[in-house]
Structure formats: C-alpha cells, structure tokens
Amino acid sequence: MTRRPEAELHAVHAIAMLPEPAEILEKRTFGPDIHSYQLRLRNPAARPRFDFVPGQFNMVYVPGVGEVAISISSDPDDEDLEHTIRIVGRTTRVIDRLGPGDVVGLRGPYGNGWPLGDARFKDVLVITGGLGCAPVTGAIEYMFRRRASYGHLTILHGVKKPADLVHRSHFEAWRRQPDTTVLLTTDQPDRAWRDRSGVVTELFAEVEIDPARTVVLMCGPEVMMRYAIQDLRGRGVSDERIYLSLERNMHCGIGACGHCQLGPFFLCKDGPIFSLHRVRPFFAVHGL
Ligand SMILES: Cc1cc2nc3c(=O)[nH]c(=O)nc-3n(C[C@H](O)[C@H](O)[C@H](O)COP(=O)(O)OP(=O)(O)OC[C@H]3O[C@@H](n4cnc5c(N)ncnc54)[C@H](O)[C@@H]3O)c2cc1C
Ligand code: FES
Numbered sequence: 529m530t531r532r533p534e535a536e537l538h539a540v541h542a543i544a545m546l547p548e549p550a551e552i553l554e555k556r557t558f559g560p561d562i563h564s565y566q567l568r569l570r571n572p573a574a575r576p577r578f579d580f581v582p583g584q585f586n587m588v589y590v591p592g593v594g595e596v597a598i599s600i601s602s603d604p605d606d607e608d609l610e611h612t613i614r615i616v617g618r619t620t621r622v623i624d625r626l627g628p629g630d631v632v633g634l635r636g637p638y639g640n641g642w643p644l645g646d647a648r649f650k651d652v653l654v655i656t657g658g659l660g661c662a663p664v665t666g667a668i669e670y671m672f673r674r675r676a677s678y679g680h681l682t683i684l685h686g687v688k689k690p691a692d693l694v695h696r697s698h699f700e701a702w703r704r705q706p707d708t709t710v711l712l713t714t715d716q717p718d719r720a721w722r723d724r725s726g727v728v729t730e731l732f733a734e735v736e737i738d739p740a741r742t743v744v745l746m747c748g749p750e751v752m753m754r755y756a757i758q759d760l761r762g763r764g765v766s767d768e769r770i771y772l773s774l775e776r777n778m779h780c781g782i783g784a785c786g787h788c789q790l791g792p793f794f795l796c797k798d799g800p801i802f803s804l805h806r807v808r809p810f811f812a813v814h815g816l
Contacts, residue, residue: 545782547589547633548574553608555627559691561615562659563624564601567634568608578634580604581641582666583773583801586611587781589633590626594619597778597796599663600637604670609634612662612694638781639800642667643771647743651679653735655756657686657728657748663773663800664747665698672705682709682735686728686752689716709735729755739764747773750811757804767805774800774807 550567557563569575578586580600588611589595596619602610615624626632644667652671654664671678683702687693693712703710711731713724724731729752742765746753753772760770776788776795783797791810793799804811 545635545780547587547595547635548578549631550609550634552626552628552630552632558694559689561624562612562692562694563615564610564612564694565623565626565632566602566608566610567632569634570631575607578609578637580637580666582644582670583641583663584637584639585663585781585800586634586636587638587778588613588623589635590619590622591633593622595633595635595779596620596623597638597775597781599773601662601665603666605673612659612665614659635781638796640798642745642773642801643743643803644670647671647745648677649679651738651742652681653737653742653744654681654683654685655728655744655746655748655752656684657752658688658692659694659748661685661694661747664745665695667745668698668702672702675705675707679741680707680709681705682711682737684711684713684728684731684735686713686715686731686748688714690714690718690721711735727755728752729759732756732759737763737765739766739769742769744770745773746771750774767808768803770804771801772804772807772811774802774811 549570551570552565553568554566555563585597585599587595588598598611598613600609601612613620613623615621656664699710699712702708713726713728713731714721717725774795778796779785779787781796783794788795
C-alpha cells in the first residue's frame with residue numbers, strides 16, 4: 529500500500545476545513561423564524577466537490593460569527609444548494625439578517641445519506657416533524673424521479689403550528705403523484721388549516737404498512753421518533769429497516785473534535801443517519 533506523505537495529508541485536511549464562498553441567490557421565509565436560502569458557489573469549479581447524496585449536511589460559516597451544521601434540502605441534481613434554517617441562537621440569528629447578494633462559507637458535504645439503494649423496490653414510509661423534513665426533502669425528490677424503482681410512498685409530516693410548515697408546495701405536488709400518500713398534521717390548527725390536527729404519530733392509525741416490505745426514513749424531534757418507533761415495532765417493522773437522522777451539536781464536522789459523540793459513534797462521520805439497529809442502546813439513553 530502506498531502511503532501519502534504527512535505534509536500532503538495535512539494539506540488535504542486543511543482544504544477540507546476551508547469554507548468555500550457561496551452567494552445567496554434567493555431567500556424564502558416561512559413564518560417568523562425559518563428561511564430557505566438558495567446558494568451558488570462563487571467558484572463554479574468547486575461545485576463537483578459539493579456533490580452530495582440526500583441526507584448529508586454542510587457546515588455553513590458566517591465570517592466572524594461561527595459555523596453551523598445544516599442539512600442540504602435541495603435536489604442533488606440542482607446546480608444550486610439549498611439550506612433551510614431555523615433561527616435559534618448566536619449564529620443563526622446573524623444568518624437571519626442575510627439576504628440575496630450576501631456571501632456565506634460552505635464546508636462539506638459531510639456525513640452519510642439515506643439508504644436509498646436498500647429502499648429500492650420497497651415501500652417507503654417517511655415520518656418527519658418540524659424542520660425534520662429538510663434533510664429528507666432531497667431523498668423524496670430523488671425517489672420521485674426514479675418512481676418505478678420504489679413501491680408505495682407514504683409521507684407523514686407534523687408541525688407544531690401551521691406557520692412551521694415549510695415548502696407546502698412540495699407536499700401538494702407529492703400528494704398528486706400516483707401510489708403516494710401524504711398526510712400533514714399540526715398540534716395547533718388555525719382556521720385556514722385544511723389537514724389533520726394532532727401529533728404526527730396519530731396519523732399512523734390511517735396508514736397501512738406491510739412490515740416485510742417497508743423501509744422507514746425518520747427525522748425530527750427525538751421524542752417524536754421514540755413514540756414512532758414504539759408504534760412501528762408494534763406493527764412488526766424490524767429495527768434494521770428503521771432509519772433515523774440524528775442531531776447533536778457539531779463543531780468540526782469531520783470526526784476530529786468529539787463534540788457530536790453518541791456512544792462509540794461520531795454523528796458527523798458515522799451518521800447523521802443510522803439504522804435503529806445500530807444506535808438502539810445509545811438512542812434509548814436520555815441525555816446521551
Ligand atoms: C446533521 C445536522 C443537520 C442539521 N440540519 C439543520 C437544518 O437543516 N436546519 C436547521 O435549522 N438546523 C439544522 N441543524 C441544527 C443546527 O445545526 C443548529 O440549530 C445550529 O447549530 C444552532 O446554531 P446557533 O449558533 O444559531 O445556536 P446556538 O447559540 O449554538 O444554540 C442555540 C440553542 O440550540 C441548541 N443547539 C445548537 N445546536 C444544536 C443541535 N445540533 N441539536 C440540538 N440542539 C442544538 C443549543 O444547545 C442552544 O440551546 C442540524 C444539525 C445537525 C447536527
Ligand atoms: S463534529 Fe467534531 S467529531 Fe463530529
């Protein structure tokens with residue numbers, strides 16, 4: 529085996545950590561605290577390095593402020609990259625003020641993707657809560673573009689309040705597709721809300737699944753995922769077929785700092801997507 533000289537490895541590492549400037553082309557706002565940013569790399573030659581599979585994330589850098597891990601919510605075939613961001617703290621509060629023409633740095637893509645190969649020719653059940661739909665949007669688009677390769681698609685999505693529903697147009701387009709079920713729900717329906725009310729797990733009663741041919745993709749608050757897992761197991765879906773996208777506070781994104789550790793795993797490098805079978809002993813431990 530030929531070994532790379534140490535200096536070369538350091539150089540490769542340094543490039544991996546260097547943010548690539550990307551300009552905000554478009555900003556779409558959903559409610560007071562969620563925005564989607566369409567980003568184009570300033571250097572088009574760098575775009576192939578940002579080819580990604582649905583489920584991966586980038587580190588989004590705001591010069592002088594900080595860096596945050598954000599899933600890539602666009603279609604992998606699009607030239608531009610989309611990030612949908614909830615404003616929660618120090619760095620995202622500055623991102624909140626950015627708009628078209630402003631520039632951020634991007635590092636990535638990092639982590640693994642959804643098991644879209646294993647899911648081929650099976651039914652796919654997507655369960656998401658809140659902004660949890662962002663990491664899975666690209667995967668859903670991917671499956672629709674290869675519709676003949678997947679069985680029935682069921683998409684269950686819950687939000688706390690109607691304003692938290694981002695990309696309603698995507699859900700409306702998906703629900704018009706054949707062999708597809710899309711159910712939306714909110715905890716706090718208002719007069720304009722036309723879909724279900726209640727938490728996302730209450731939608732299960734309306735859905736039939738064949739455990740032997742179903743793969744589950746799940747993303748959202750961990751409490752939601754725990755309840756969903758109980759129900760899925762009760763219906764005979766095996767832990768090997770339940771996939772979760774997990775979140776922890778991230779710093780380096782490349783398995784070097786240890787901030788995102790969950791048991792023996794680094795979420796940035798070994799995840800963020802895991803089968804329940806792999807993470808079950810750690811996922812069940814509160815606070816890990
Ligand atoms: C793989 C991955 C994908 C993500 N994808 C998205 C996305 O698509 N859109 C999006 O809006 N956010 C996403 N996040 C969460 C995002 O990284 C955090 O919201 C962001 O880092 C907050 O940064 P801040 O400086 O604004 O807040 P801070 O000031 O750092 O923190 C504000 C509060 O949020 C908590 N917090 C910070 N990061 C996380 C985290 N990762 N998980 C749980 N709590 C956290 C802090 O403990 C604190 O209470 C993702 C996180 C990971 C790990
Ligand atoms: S973020 Fe540094 S090890 Fe995962």
